[in-house]
Amino acid sequence: MNTFIQTLEAQRWDDHRYYHHSRINQSLHLLSAMGFLVAYALLFKDPALAALVAWLVSMVSRQAGHFFFEPKGYDHINQATHEHKEAIKVGYNLQRKVVLMAIWAGSPLLLVWQPELFGLLDAHSNWQALARNVGWMWLWVGVGGLLFRVVQLWAQQDLMTGLVWATKILTDPFHDIKLYHRAPIHLLRGELMDPGPHKS
Template sequence: MQKLMGQLAVQRWDDHRLYHHSRINQSLHLISALSFIFSYVMLFINPVIASLVAWLVSMTTRQAGHFFFEPRGYDYVNNMTDAHKEDIKVGYNIHRKIVLMSIWAAIPFIAYIYPTALVWAVSDRYHDLVSITAFWWLYLGAAGMLFRMLQLAVQDHPLSALAWGVKILTDPFHDVKLYYKSPFFLLKGEMIDPMTHVQSK
């Protein structure tokens, strides 16, 4: 357990210091985190709403922060090129995210054009287009996490894979703790986190 928590701490620290310099990105992660927590609760009440909020609000704000607002040039805080950071990223780098989001975007089109291809994995109560899409988005989220964990277990170590899985599931709570002040800094005109706490380490 101690090794797992140590690995989790390292992954969380690297994720923050390498990929969350933009205050807009941090603020969007806060919105994403709060939406994910709502989805966690709704998963036991209404899985369709949980999935729609998770993917349409949480994932879109989270990924928009990375795609459009996070600086992609040389990282002077960590003395790394963007390409190097992408190579060492434990989770989904930009290339993997594009693949994942492309599958996500394709699901509603498949559900609309050829619903029988997807309806077999959905309860009889949920055979409308929105519900089919929502359930398959839930499956995609689970499959994406398990697939990457399997990759990490083979390429790196099972402990690294387990730590990353725990990190993904607990990121919403951790992101609230990290970024709850980010909107206030953004309103003050600070677009980039100076990361003095990173440089001092």
């Protein structure tokens, strides 16, 4: 158990120090984390709505922070190139995220071709029903993306690395709120970049 916790802390620290220099990105992660907490609460009552919140609010804001606001040049704080960080990224690096987000964005087109999704859903009869079916699809895309990367990490490294990463992903909303709750205040003060992340 100690090894699991240590590996989890190492993955969290590497993710924070390598990929969260921008205060805008940190603030978007705060928004994302709050959205995920809403989605977690909804998951037990309305899974389809939970998935819509998770993808449309949390994942869009989270990935926008990474794609558009996080620096891609040489990381002087950590003495690492962007290419090096992408190569050692445990979870979804930018290339993998492009694939995941393309699958997410394109998946509703399946409902045009297969409104019942091969018998898994009731065919939609109005926009509300369509939105719910999209929500169910996005829930499966999310679960599938999580399980796929766990299996990949298991094959590439070991099972514990994959399970630690899955644990990190599922608990990131709580951790991000702890780390980035002051990011909007820093932004209002005109601080666009974290001057140097420190391990808390």
